[in-house]
Amino acid sequence: MPVHYIAWWNVENLFDTEISADRPDWLQRKLAAELKGWNEAALGRKVSQLASVISSMNNGKGPDILGVCEVENMTVLQKLVDALAPLQRNYRIMFHAGPDQRGIDVAFILDQDKYEIEDLTFSYEVLKRTGTRDIFQINIKTAKGHELILIANHWPARMGGQYASEPYRMMCGETLSYWMSRIQEIRGANIPVLLMGDFNDEPFNRSLTEYANSSPTRAKVNKGKIPYLYNLTQRLQSDSLRGSYVFDNEPMLIDQMLVSKGISLKGGPFDLDKSTLRVYSRKDMISGLYDAPVRHSRPSEKSSYNPDGYSDHLPLVLELFER
Numbered sequence: 030m031p032v033h034y035i036a037w038w039n040v041e042n043l044f045d046t047e048i049s050a051d052r053p054d055w056l057q058r059k060l061a062a063e064l065k066g067w068n069e070a071a072l073g074r075k076v077s078q079l080a081s082v083i084s085s086m087n088n089g090k091g092p093d094i095l096g097v098c099e100v101e102n103m104t105v106l107q108k109l110v111d112a113l114a115p116l117q118r119n120y121r122i123m124f125h126a127g128p129d130q131r132g133i134d135v136a137f138i139l140d141q142d143k144y145e146i147e148d149l150t151f152s153y154e155v156l157k158r159t160g161t162r163d164i165f166q167i168n169i170k171t172a173k174g175h176e177l178i179l180i181a182n183h184w185p186a187r188m189g190g191q192y193a194s195e196p197y198r199m200m201c202g203e204t205l206s207y208w209m210s211r212i213q214e215i216r217g218a219n220i221p222v223l224l225m226g227d228f229n230d231e232p233f234n235r236s237l238t239e240y241a242n243s244s245p246t247r248a249k250v251n252k253g254k255i256p257y258l259y260n261l262t263q264r265l266q267s268d269s270l271r272g273s274y275v276f277d278n279e280p281m282l283i284d285q286m287l288v289s290k291g292i293s294l295k296g297g298p299f300d301l302d303k304s305t306l307r308v309y310s311r312k313d314m315i316s317g318l319y320d321a322p323v324r325h326s327r328p329s330e331k332s333s334y335n336p337d338g339y340s341d342h343l344p345l346v347l348e349l350f351e352r
Contacts, residue, residue, distance in 0.1 A: 033349040036092040037225040037284060040079055041325060041340035043100045046072055051102045056132045066328030074336050075325050080112035082339060086346060091116040095138040096225045098183040106136055125152045127163035135165045135181035145170040153208055164208055171351060175298040182226025198230050202240030209256040221298060222289035231282050232263045243287055250293045258287040261306045273308050273343045275321035284345050300350040309344040
């Protein structure tokens with residue numbers, strides 16, 4: 030039974046260098062202070078740290094599929110893939126530059142020796158007062174011929190407070206639910222869809238449960254007429270000291286993976302009963318009582334800059350079994 034090793038990671042502000050030819054002038058001006066001192070050496074160190082973690086996944090073989098967010102452009106993504114060269118994987122980058130006002134976006138890195146990858150991608154801009162990160166979709170097919178849709182998300186942060194910013198994430202949830210309805214109208218109710226992302230809300234928050242139609246109940250997802258999503262991340266909530274992110278000594282599961290009925294159904298192409306999801310870490314990636322991620326940050330943030338750090342999030346890893 031094939032196993033697909035699928036990871037998600039918010040890699041924390043993987044920007045191009047301080048002076049980037051690939052950055053538009055308006056963004057160059059906006060990021061000037063934030064990226065002061067972010068040169069090739071600093072970027073190289075950040076990429077090396079990220080690559081060391083990614084390379085350690087899957088017993089040193091690296092992930093088959095990696096979804097990432099907080100990446101600026103193809104330049105930094107290619108640097109990351111180049112740093113993964115010792116894995117001898119035939120990785121392909123799937124990226125779409127969205128309208129985010131800080132220039133950070135979502136992307137996928139996939140082993141194209143294991144998957145047939147459609148060149149056509151889909152993105153949907155979620156609007157608040159200004160554009161935010163797109164919902165980004167790619168379509169692939171496994172070696173056994175099973176279709177799988179992958180959707181990456183990075184929902185608006187809790188700037189200004191959880192409840193003041195919550196309506197923006199509710200908009201994202203409503204948009205995602207509409208997007209899922211359209212997918213099922215076009216591809217059928219049982220098309221397998223795997224969604225991943227930094228949702229900046231936890232599995233029990235309204236943006237996910239009421240607006241994205243996320244549920245911890247597999248039977249509800251399998252029998253429902255509307256496109257409910259089975260939230261695999263709620264399996265992890267029994268461990269109160271583990272989160273993908275820690276804020277003010279509070280572990281949070283804001284990074285999540287969810288699946289459609291096409292994956293959740295028993296007897297379908299994928300076997301969730303054998304599949305596992307976990308927060309991935311090594312001892313050098315965490316610190317403190319609550320296993321807070323060891324940040325990398327940037328030279329402009331002198332109090333938090335740590336060249337030996339990684340990200341302010343920990344990765345999620347799903348080992349998805351295929352029948």
